Amino acid sequence: MPTGDVRDFDFLVGTWSIVNRRLKKRWVGSNDWDVFPSTAHCRSHMGGIVNIDEAVFPTKGWSGMTLRTFSVEKRQWSLYWINSRIGELLPPVVGGFTGDRGEFYGDDTDEGRPIKAVFQWTRLGPDAARWQQAFSLDGKTWETNWIMEHTRVKG
Numbered sequence: 510m511p512t513g514d515v516r517d518f519d520f521l522v523g524t525w526s527i528v529n530r531r532l533k534k535r536w537v538g539s540n541d542w543d544v545f546p547s548t549a550h551c552r553s554h555m556g557g558i559v560n561i562d563e564a565v566f567p568t569k570g571w572s573g574m575t576l577r578t579f580s581v582e583k584r585q586w587s588l589y590w591i592n593s594r595i596g597e598l599l600p601p602v603v604g605g606f607t608g609d610r611g612e613f614y615g616d617d618t619d620e621g622r623p624i625k626a627v628f629q630w631t632r633l634g635p636d637a638a639r640w641q642q643a644f645s646l647d648g649k650t651w652e653t654n655w656i657m658e659h660t661r662v663k664g
Contacts, residue, residue, distance in 0.1 A: 513605020636661035
């Protein structure tokens, strides 16, 4: 499991304009993507061991929040997601960064069946970043189903 540093998500602090690409249907080998905008604002708390962002998806009519906590002992981040549609904190993905790439793994469910999930973060300089989510039924074959391209909002 990847480990990290308490400053791994400092790059994300600020306001972002985001282009989302999300698969319309998972598990069917589709390449049909729904493309939609969002904005996010991220803050760091408690000396960096807590990082929170809130994203608004105006064309979808919902919002979401990521709560990231850093375990000083394990040197790993736990990333939790909650959205305004269901209002429940979902199981975390856990991991850290090596260089500009972060990987975070966890167990979840998708449409009632157990899955493995991975979030991948890529820092693309001071004003751009990419987040991707992929699911797996067996832990070996992964389907990327959501990509967010972040561009920092200046000022």
